[in-house]
Structure formats: structure tokens, C-alpha cells
Amino acid sequence: MVYLYTEKQENENWILKNDVYFNLHTGNQPFTEQDKEAIFQIDKARVTQDAHIETKYGIGTVRNLSTGCKTYLNVLKNPGKVVGANECGGNVLTLLFALDDIRLYMNRPERFDIKEDVRIMINDRDLVVGKRGYELWWSSEYERRAKDDLWEN
């Protein structure tokens, strides 16, 4: 199940500034093989033995990973926390929505692939299934926002 929240909250269980949280917390933890595979899949970056990364842009540190990759790792390594995914591209969102028991914050829809059997609980209230369920929910949400003049950032 993916737990999706569309109304922003600011408390210690929410990670909204993914770069900051990764640079200060997540990036200082040891990386598992699963983490390294994700880093390679998303950023095409190899993690070296001394915790540097090698990419087509050169050698750097994990602080140089993309925001999308940092977001994915924040989700993976901080179970239970709600992680903001508004900065993620479709490639990372597809990977995120293939994970189980994760919590994401998105205040707008994005086009990306979601498997047909993925169950998404939105705002602890509405259960939808797969890409079609996700898109239908956002269609009705946009109609509601337009009707109520509730546009938010």
C-alpha cells in the first residue's frame, strides 16, 4: 500500500526539504546493496568504497546525487515518515509507487507509470487502485479545487 497525502503538514514526521534532510541525516547512514542499486538505477552513479560517487559529471559525494535520488533514499531509509515527492520526475515516482508501505506527500498529479495492482490510500480516506484510480482521483480533486477556489502551492 502507498499512503499518499495531498495536504501539506509541517511536523517532525514529514520530510519536505529532501536535499537538506538527506545531506544532514540519510546520507550519513551506511548504504546497503539495495541503496546502491537504486543510486545506479536513478542517477547512473556508482558508489565507491570510500562513499564517493562516480557519474558522467565526474567524482563527487553523495551530496551531489539528484534530488529525485535523495528523495527515493529518504523514503527507503526512513520508514514511517511522510516524504515530499513534488520534486520527483516520473522515473523516480514509478520506482516509489512500486514500494510497499510508504508515505508520500504530493500536492499535484504527475504523469508516470503505476502498476495496475498498486493500492493507494489517499489522505487516509480514499482507496484507489493503479494508474487509472490515481488519475481519476486527481481529476475529481481538481474539479473540487476549481469549484471551491482552493488552489494551493
Place this chain on the structure above:
Amino acid sequence: MIYGRIEFRANPFHYDLQFDSRITLVRGDSATGKTYLYQLLEDVKQLEEYRDIRLLNYKSDDFHGTLKSYRDKFIVIDNADILLENEDRRFINFESSNQYLLFLRNCDGLNVSAESFTVLEERRYDVSLRKELVGA
């Protein structure tokens, strides 16, 4: 328009960025080099011909106040999805002396056109902005 084109070399890459709209959004997949471009522009703006570039991201002090202080500038904003509030979007719409390059997915509240939507594309180390909406 402050700049119709920004061109520079950062070995092994050659960047040729063309702008057809006062507001350019760079979207697309994660890890396409948006933040890397932002970091390169921090150096490029030291060049005389690109002295009107201003850069803002999540590390910027007083982001909202700084943005509103700019006139006649080419403003680049990284992490714009988590930084821009409604008032910032209104400023971007109505302060027409500035040009914007926004690393931003959510265009709600911005006066954008089909020309505004781009993705970074790299082919054999040549990097450009490809229009995201073709024929729109």
C-alpha cells in the same frame, strides 16, 4: 528577454540553451542534470556577458525577499517546487523586466505558454533544452 541564448563549454559538455519565452520551465525525469546545470551557472555568471544571471535555491537566504528585489535580471531557481509560493508566482507573472529559468514541475498560477515547457537533453555531451510540448 535578457538572454535569448546561453552558450558555454564545461568539459566534457557543451551547453547551448535557447529561450523562446520569458518564463522557461525545465522538467522531465529526475537525474537529467538540472542541479548540475545550476551549479555550472554559478560559475558562468562570473563571465562578463552573463553578469545578469541571478541564482536562487533552497540554500538562499531570504528567498522571497531576494526574488522580489530583482529587476532586469535572468533569474534561475532550483528546487522551485518547494520554494515558490503564490505571491512569488504573481511576482514572476507581473514583473516583466525579469526573465526566468525555473527548475519546476508545478506550473499552476504562472503565465506560461507552450514554449515555456522544456526538458534538458544531452546527446554526445551536447546539452540543450528540448521543447516538451511539440505542436501544442
